[in-house]
Amino acid sequence: MKSFVNYLFKNQDLFYKVFLFLLTTFLIVYLFPKGGKFKYEIPKGKPWQYENLYAPFDFAILKTSDELSAEKERINKEHIPYYEYNPEIAEQVKTDLERQFSEVLSDTLSRSVTLALKNFVEETSAEIYRNGLLQEIIPLDQDQIIYLKKGNEATEVSYGNILKQNQLRDFLNRKIDEARLQIFRDELIELFFNSVRPNVTYNESLTQNELESKYNQISYTRGNVERGTIIVAKGEVVEGNKLQVLNSLKAEYESQVWSQANYNWVIVGYSMLVFLALLMLMLFIRKYRYDIFQNNVKVTFIFFNLLLMVLLTVLVIRFNVNYVYVVPLCILPLTLKGFFDSRLGLFTHVITVLLLGFIVPDSYEYMFLQIIAGIVTILTVSELYKRANLFITVGQITMVYILSYFAFTVIQEGSIYEVEPETFLMFLLGGLATLFVQPLIYAYEKVFGLVSDMSLLELSDTNSKLLKELSDKAPGTFHHSLNVANLAEAAANEIGANSMLARVGALYHDIGKMRNPTYFTENQTTSVNSHDELSPRESAEIIIEHVINGIEIAKKRNLPDRVIDFIRTHHGTTTVYYFWKKEKEANKNANPEDFRYPGPIPFSKETAILMMCDSVEAASKSIKEPTSKIIDEFVEKIINKQMEEGQFLNSDITFMEIQMVKKVLKRKLKNIYHLRIEYPE
Template sequence: MKDFVNKLYRNHALIYKALLFICATVLIVYLFPKSGKFKYNFERGKPWQSENLYAPFNFAVKKTDEEIKQEKQTLTQNSILYFKVDKAVETSVKNAFKTQFKNAFPDSIPALDLDNLYTSGKIIIEELYQFGILNEDYNFPDNKIVALLENRVEKDKVLFSNLVKQDQVVSVIENVLSNQQLLQYKKNFVSLFFDLIEPNLVFDKSTTDKVLQEEFSKIAYARGRVEKETLIISKGEVIGGNKYQILKSLQSEYESQVWAKSSYYWILFAYTLLVALALLMLLLFLRKYRPDVFENNTKVTFIFFNILLMVFITTLVVNYNLKYIYVVPICILPLVLKAFFDARLGLFVHVITVLLLGFVVSNSYEYMFLQIIAGIVTILTVSELYKRVNLFISVGQITLIYIVAYFAFFVIHEGTIETLKWETFIWFILCGLATLFVQPLIYVYEKLFGLVSDVSLLELSDTNSKLLKALSNKVPGTFHHSLNVANLAEASANEIGANAMLVRVGALYHDIGKMKNPAYFTENQSTGINPHDELSATESAKIITNHVIDGIEIARKNNLPDRVIDFIRTHHGTSLVYYFYKKEKEQSKEVETSDFSYPGPKPFSKETAILMMCDSVEAASKSLKEPSSSKIEAFVENIINKQIEEGQFLNANITFKEIQSIKKVLKHKLANIYHLRIEYPE
């Protein structure tokens, strides 16, 4: 039992990856559609490539979306508008007219004329309220049919043009008075009715919409039927018009039919196999080409989490409305992975994710082509994500690629641009804007997963930061040495294509441990007194080697990322403090090399190997007397060759060719630093 537990413990990282793999597969399959996929691929205007297709069962031929839309437009145009009529308003106006009529006309008017005026007023009210007065100006066509509702009961149907708008009241008054030859009293009537007339018609939107929806529900979504064993299309026949719609109807019916329990489980099993295969390819890629990432469970979890997130968001959008599918910023995935890892890994994960999403979306080939091309453009264009302008330029290029590729696909499918849906381009622009969210997302990921991006490295390289300020104040000599090493390391990294930003930051912080005992390091001794004179060689060596341990402690207290701490741990590897080792050996023949060796480990990446070379060369270069080109070349060769002989770079993935390139850079840089000057006369 104990052996079994020990075996589990030794393989806990592999077991964790297996569980992560299983959980990711199950979650992705759970998000997938649970119906079958139509086994034929076809496009409008292209020949049918498969064998003759006969109807496998009876099915209805569905109308196209355009046909349904046209029917709905026709129903909307012919729909009836419903208005509520308030009869109490007309009664109220008539009563008010009786009481206020005499006040509107002077007593000097003859009685006969007054009778005619009173009669004309009643006629005006009858005209105005024959069908009613609108409470506001509605923008409906004059030929629309209107149903008048009184207490929710339909009383009459008229044309909308028969209803009186409020600005038409004066014209009605004029029309009645001209017929009665009483136009000279127009002002009196206008003044009288200005206060009396009130609208009595209100648009009943809820009833109008309800009736329209009832009409919509009566629409037949099918136009014909295909019987079982009927020939649908022959091999080589061009797919177009009605044939295309029949095939789309068969595909829809095939994918939406109710599956038997056995079929359902077979489909689920098949989906699981395909998803597991895709994720397995990703793990194999990491194991073969990115072993450092594969061994780090946090990084593997981070990659799987991002894949799951993209599948989840895409599935949500597809379930809500498929037309918004291109708003999902899939290109955030390669951007994020490139920021934390490298371009090759970012592109590989992006392709795997897009292949998985092909099961979720319709027109999967078109979708996958667009997303893979956009991902490639993302990887090729974004070189330095911490520079904001680069991100904006890249987002612009991604959006342009989306638009161009979609336009090309649309023309291929439709053969014309007349029916092009320009609103789709707006979705691509929104997708580009959503991609800008990558910056805050990277910050969140850094905090959640403890990863380091170039943006964080840029912040850490600021010499005004708290820790580097303390380094420059407490140990100015060490700080100056670190700056020189940073410049040499950055130039070397650029020469061989390593991460220049990472190695620069590592160089700036690699000697922070010297802040604990600054006087014991020669670059900080300004008084001429050397405290090592009072110590034994063993004690001195211990103080010197301890600056690595002290540096790690200081780094952890200041929350420096592990990638930066790696430079502190490895910048001396397992090399000897040779000066004190030799001094001790002169006094005693039996010397333990472990007492004079740095704790290690040896450098395990190109960047940490570069720092080790640059640190040793820069520190030792201070001892050069009367430097010349030949001396500098021999000096650099000796130091780095000695490190190679000691096997310091065996764990680093650095080649001899790259080491030669680094030597060349160091020689050139040191030659510039120690260039000879002519003596100027005093």
């Protein structure tokens, strides 16, 4: 039992990766839809490239969206709206008219005139409220038939037969003229306007419910295809009715209710494909980015981002599949390139797109657009910490989306008039969402403890607390670090490495010298050498210790691991040659391992560049009369010696790139020493 526990403890990193791998596979399969997948790509407007296709079962032909829209439009035109008649208002108005009659009209009128006026008011009121009075909001055609609802009964009435409130004055004037009561026109109009109120209102809820009921009665199919009927023959162009029949077959196939056995097999199939895709990603990381593979936090970060993109896409598809291109999938390669490198970013992006190809419509088109956009992202984005670069990259990504979509549409439709402008808006929204990568990277740095180029930009500030302390305690080392940083940045730019990382690593690589600054020649301001009183071995120990001290200081000041790597590797496993030679002269049996730096040797292009620049810059101070030839030989000698000792074997840097770094160092040193062309006498 104890041995088993020890085995688990020793291999806990491996077990964690297996758990992470299986958990990610499970979550992705869980998110995927569990229906069947139609096995044919439908080539709209192109010949059918497969064998003759026969109907595998009976299915109905779905109507096109245009046909359904036409039916809804017809229902809208034929639909009869509902209006509500309120009899209580009519009764209240009748009462108000009787009450105000004596107030508006004079009491001195004769009985016959008063009776005639009362009859007029009563008859006119009855006519106004025969079909009701409407305050018109949505005008209809006068011949439009409507339902006028009185209580529980609804009768058909011509819209023109209902009096509108804005027609009331003309109606009253006409009635007064017909009754020849013009002398009482003002009083009668005042009477009616004081009392009459609209009592007919548009019943929107009832009308809408009736309309929805008719919409629900629409048949979404037209005709049926029986099992065994040929749907499309090989070489036949897929368009018109053939296209709609194929789309109907696909929809029916993917929406069928599966038996438990079939459902389980679908799960097994999805699990195998997702398992293989994620396995390829894991193997890629293990083979080509082994340093990342060994770091569980970084592996978790990569799988988390992949899962996040799948989750966002699935959620958008479930909400509305037309918005699938709003998902900023290019955030994935942008983020991974910002934290790691381009190759890993692109490979992870491709794996993610392949996984999403299972669930998106028009999977080939989707994968083509997303992979091309990912390639453009990797090729164009550089120095992400510069805001202008991010905007330019996002603009290029959006343009690639638009151009690719336009090309696909022209190929499929054979016309530019079928291009949907709404899709361009989706691409623009996706581009805007991609700009969220900067705050996202900041959040990732805090959560996962990683470092990006934006953090490196902050660390490159020479006014930072740690670099100011270095400047105060070891001014010579600080000046040396600045020179090395300039050389490393120029060399990294020359070979396409991360120049910001190389510069920051160079600025901090010698912070360990703050512990014993006077034991390093660049900080000695007098002729007294602290090493004169020490043995060569003791001196070598102090010199070597600056690497260990630097790592301790860096960890206490929370410098990122990517920067600490430069402190660890800037001397590799070389020897402190001066003191080793001095010890060997005194003791021929001296052990060279006592004078060797602990390593490791550089394991990236940037750390290899720092080793070259640090050695060349430090040793260049010993050149008494520099000439162009001397500098060339000097640079060649130092770097060739490092190559012979195998210091660059793990750094993934080529011979050609080393030669390019040499040229940069030679040119920079000549500029530092202000060398001019030697003219013949």
